Amino acid sequence: MELQDAIAQRRSIKAFRRDMNIDDHALYEAIQRATDAPNHGLRAPWRVVHIAKNRLGDMSKQLTEIAFPNIKKKQEDHYKVATNLGGMLALIVKEDPRQKENLENHMAFGAFAQNLMLLLYEAGIGTCWKTPAYIFNPEIRSIFGVQDDEQLVGLLYLTDLKDLEKMPHRERQQSQTIETF
Numbered sequence: 599m600e601l602q603d604a605i606a607q608r609r610s611i612k613a614f615r616r617d618m619n620i621d622d623h624a625l626y627e628a629i630q631r632a633t634d635a636p637n638h639g640l641r642a643p644w645r646v647v648h649i650a651k652n653r654l655g656d657m658s659k660q661l662t663e664i665a666f667p668n669i670k671k672k673q674e675d676h677y678k679v680a681t682n683l684g685g686m687l688a689l690i691v692k693e694d695p696r697q698k699e700n701l702e703n704h705m706a707f708g709a710f711a712q713n714l715m716l717l718l719y720e721a722g723i724g725t726c727w728k729t730p731a732y733i734f735n736p737e738i739r740s741i742f743g744v745q746d747d748e749q750l751v752g753l754l755y756l757t758d759l760k761d762l763e764k765m766p767h768r769e770r771q772q773s774q775t776i777e778t779f
């Protein structure tokens with residue numbers, strides 16, 4: 599697959615209606631390859647926790663008891679979506695008390711994440727990066743083993759690509775990206 603095609607054609611898959619399965623071997627290979635992202639001082643400020651298909655239900659129950667206490671409908675909806683996925687990755691970035699190093703860590707994580715989503719797309723695995731407000735909840739963080747010097751920056755929903763064509767390919771607003779000095 600051409601790099602430009604992957605960049606232009608990858609889309610967030612937001613259809614979770616079917617029972618999906620993904621190739622975990624391909625997933626692990628893509629994660630390893632994504633670490634070729636630029637990262638200053640080779641600090642590799644990234645970590646992912648894989649919630650495999652057979653663990654999604656347990657994870658959803660734990661998560662929704664904290665995120666949506668006593669809201670049965672929301673708990674059930676989350677369970678239905680989560681258990682339909684092929685898996686999930688908790689995305690974790692290393693925090694640094696120094697402003698410059700922290701910025702570098704977060705930027706490097708973005709490069710890693712884009713590499714990862716493109717490599718997964720090439721491998722036939724769809725993604726949607728989710729940043730619900732509960733990722734900042736300390737009890738949710740602890741479900742995924744996030745340490746005090748780390749931030750949970752999202753959950754990557756993993757799917758197949760069967761619904762790719764149904765996803766909107768919205769035109770990007772490229773006209774304002776480049777200005778001259």
Ligand SMILES: Cc1cc2nc3c(=O)[nH]c(=O)nc-3n(C[C@H](O)[C@H](O)[C@H](O)COP(=O)(O)O)c2cc1C
Nearest residue numbers: 608609610611612726727728729730752765766768
């Ligand atoms: C850092 C980040 C956070 C995102 N958070 C969410 C989210 O919480 N919920 C969601 O539905 N999509 C989320 N997305 C997906 C974006 O909405 C999506 O990338 C955007 O609509 C562009 O569509 P595309 O990925 O299909 O090109 C997120 C994407 C990024 C990069």
